[in-house]
Amino acid sequence: MSIGDYIRSSQIWKSIFRHPAPVDRRNRIVVMLTNFFLHLHPVSIKSQGIALSYTWCMGGITFFLFLVETITGVLLMFYYRPTLEWAYHDIMALRDVTTLGIMREIHRWGAHAMVITVWLHMYRVFLTGSYKPPREFNWVVGVLLLVLTLLLSFTGYLLPWDQLAIWAITVGSNMARATPFLGHEGPGFQLLNLGGFDLITKGSDARFLLLGAREVGEATLNRFYILHCVAIPLVVATLIAIHFWRVRKDGGISQPL
Amino acid sequence: MDPHPDLTSGVVFGLGWFYLILFAMNACWVVRSYKQDGEMHLFGIEVPKASFWALYAALLGMVSIAHFTGSSQPDAFLIRMPEIFKDYADLTIGNSKLGPVLFFAGSIVGFVLMIVLREILVVPTVGWVLLNGSLLLLGLSMTDYDFRQIVAKPDNVPIVAMLFIVGYTTWLYFARAVDNDRRVKEGRPLYEEEHQEKILVWPDLVYSELVCMLVITAVLVAWGIALDAPLEEPANAAKTPNPSKAPWYFLGLQEMLVYYDPWLAGVVFPSVILGGLMAIPYIDYNKKGNGYYCFEDRWFAVSTFLFGFLPLWVAMIILGTFLRGPNWNIFGFYEYWDVHKLEVLNNVNLSEYFWLTLMGGAMPKVDPSAGAATQAVQILVREWLGIVLTLGYLVVLPPVMAATVCRRMFHRMGFLRFMVFSNLMLLMLALPIKMVLRWAFNLKYIVAVPEWFFNI
Ligand code: HEM
Numbered sequence: 001m002s003i004g005d006y007i008r009s010s011q012i013w014k015s016i017f018r019h020p021a022p023v024d025r026r027n028r029i030v031v032m033l034t035n036f037f038l039h040l041h042p043v044s045i046k047s048q049g050i051a052l053s054y055t056w057c058m059g060g061i062t063f064f065l066f067l068v069e070t071i072t073g074v075l076l077m078f079y080y081r082p083t084l085e086w087a088y089h090d091i092m093a094l095r096d097v098t099t100l101g102i103m104r105e106i107h108r109w110g111a112h113a114m115v116i117t118v119w120l121h122m123y124r125v126f127l128t129g130s131y132k133p134p135r136e137f138n139w140v141v142g143v144l145l146l147v148l149t150l151l152l153s154f155t156g157y158l159l160p161w162d163q164l165a166i167w168a169i170t171v172g173s174n175m176a177r178a179t180p181f182l183g184h185e186g187p188g189f190q191l192l193n194l195g196g197f198d199l200i201t202k203g204s205d206a207r208f209l210l211l212g213a214r215e216v217g218e219a220t221l222n223r224f225y226i227l228h229c230v231a232i233p234l235v236v237a238t239l240i241a242i243h244f245w246r247v248r249k250d251g252g253i254s255q256p257l
Numbered sequence: 258m259d260p261h262p263d264l265t266s267g268v269v270f271g272l273g274w275f276y277l278i279l280f281a282m283n284a285c286w287v288v289r290s291y292k293q294d295g296e297m298h299l300f301g302i303e304v305p306k307a308s309f310w311a312l313y314a315a316l317l318g319m320v321s322i323a324h325f326t327g328s329s330q331p332d333a334f335l336i337r338m339p340e341i342f343k344d345y346a347d348l349t350i351g352n353s354k355l356g357p358v359l360f361f362a363g364s365i366v367g368f369v370l371m372i373v374l375r376e377i378l379v380v381p382t383v384g385w386v387l388l389n390g391s392l393l394l395l396g397l398s399m400t401d402y403d404f405r406q407i408v409a410k411p412d413n414v415p416i417v418a419m420l421f422i423v424g425y426t427t428w429l430y431f432a433r434a435v436d437n438d439r440r441v442k443e444g445r446p447l448y449e450e451e452h453q454e455k456i457l458v459w460p461d462l463v464y465s466e467l468v469c470m471l472v473i474t475a476v477l478v479a480w481g482i483a484l485d486a487p488l489e490e491p492a493n494a495a496k497t498p499n500p501s502k503a504p505w506y507f508l509g510l511q512e513m514l515v516y517y518d519p520w521l522a523g524v525v526f527p528s529v530i531l532g533g534l535m536a537i538p539y540i541d542y543n544k545k546g547n548g549y550y551c552f553e554d555r556w557f558a559v560s561t562f563l564f565g566f567l568p569l570w571v572a573m574i575i576l577g578t579f580l581r582g583p584n585w586n587i588f589g590f591y592e593y594w595d596v597h598k599l600e601v602l603n604n605v606n607l608s609e610y611f612w613l614t615l616m617g618g619a620m621p622k623v624d625p626s627a628g629a630a631t632q633a634v635q636i637l638v639r640e641w642l643g644i645v646l647t648l649g650y651l652v653v654l655p656p657v658m659a660a661t662v663c664r665r666m667f668h669r670m671g672f673l674r675f676m677v678f679s680n681l682m683l684l685m686l687a688l689p690i691k692m693v694l695r696w697a698f699n700l701k702y703i704v705a706v707p708e709w710f711f712n713i
Binding site: 022029038052061105127163168254 | 412415418419422423426429430433434447448449450452453454455456457458459460461462463465466469470473474477478480481482484485486487488489490491492493494496497498501502503504506507510511518519520522523524525531534535537538539541543544545546547548549550551555559562566706709710711
């Protein structure tokens, strides 16, 4: 008996994989049904649904990039401290001295790539008309994922705490100042007042909510860190689960009716 | 030593690799062309069309070698973007008045040509020529110091990559759509209908996913080794960089700030874009074109989306990233970002046009000490024309459209759908309209109520 066969017939192996290797038709079907990760997929599929020239594989790549970002992001979290004192130093150390500091490069380029692939995925879904019934709702879930992907990238942009970071976030968040009714330089904010006192001021408007302060500062760093590392990823992961579930429930990848 | 050298040894050597890759790509193309393109008559003899490509590839090979051998003396190296081309390009695109007009008009012309000439565009050879042309332009432009400063910024590299990928995917779309349009016309089954064999997910899909993951990982690692993630000086709230730019994917929105105030460009329009995207499936009542590529069956929906994505989003990002410099002035691709470049901005509000120029009088006064109601009336008097025009655009135009040009659409959509749809369309067109008004009449605000931060 070869060593491979020995391992495959051991009790441990069999407790994990409950059937023989997927080398024949029956076991290729069984593997799809019994494996937790694979059961995301159907057992069989129409060939055009997986053709690269049809889906451009962009949804799949976006998902994979999300996983890459999660893994590299967690590794970075072991190292990086989101405080004014340390944030910049830690990033610099990642560049100069840290073993596997390349995780930061992979994380940043992966983030750029994810923004691009999510656009292209939407582009493909539009061009194949896949948002049409019965997939309307999944398109809406997709748009939410698009926003959240951009927000993930935006909140992460601040964390290195260099000039690029704070000014990009300053420019971006200055918009919130002009939110109608809710920004202290937005049209209509004067309407929200109680007995002559403005409710919307520099210290209580939409921008303040976003930054946690009047200017981009330590409170902002903390806020963006939590949003970037915990809050948004949790929502995105949930929505991706719904998105995939709906792809299956709406009849798989779209095809001519 | 020139502190801003157009060519350095490193650049020349790097371009050598660039042309070597281009050579390899074209060598493959020669093989493809030899197999598929057939022959042409040249001076009475039959030669394979591929021989043209072979010549071109050989030329690229020599250019590549020239770069490798010439890299020791970059100053004397001859293959570079001609100065006269750079000067001309900078004088036109870099001109503060003409630049944005040319850029936007150019992207619109390109967009229209792409749709009108799609049957020609999708011929593989045409696509290949376009790809080679843009790569050569990129390669030659890299010989310019100022161009490199911006394009080779690590954070901008993905944008350049994106341009090529968007170009390719758009081409691919048209190739498949034109093919399917022909099939529909000739009554043949769609391409997608011909590829409906049932296959098992293991191994076919699972293995391609595995390969895909490996490729992406490899790309990311290689990219991470080749380019360091940017890290500038430590944050300093007292030192505002000029220009201050939002992250690149928001530069389309930042570009809108030139034409609209932050409450519109930064809050209302982004919300409308997202709401509009979510509304698409509920507005588009056309049942055709679901699950296959096509153009003619849904030309309106596709053209609108392409218009929003290509000239209004991607092109605005290019403009914001590569052409907007200090003080948000416009700069040519090869122009030095001079902080002192002057731009004379003399924009006028519509109400000023009306009261000062047209009526020849003075601006009606708004008394800041008066009560809110009095002020509102005074503002209404001052801005009545702009308010009427804006309301006319957003409130009167949709019913007029419903009764005239969009009668059939209105009928099929129903009231609510049509109102949402027409307002989304009008808001999307609001950007180009304001651009044109700005360029043609220096118009600043259509409705200007700075008292209430309400400028349109
Ligand atoms: C984090 C972001 C996203 C992930 C990870 C993701 C992932 C996926 C995957 C893996 C598929 C299977 C087919 C394919 O790969 O093309 C899919 C399908 C789909 N996606 Fe997404 N997606 C995302 C964002 C979006 C966005 C932004 C939209 C549109 C606005 C969208 C709309 C859809 C629709 C309608 C389908 C069904 C397509 C069909 O049946 O042909 N998704 N998505």
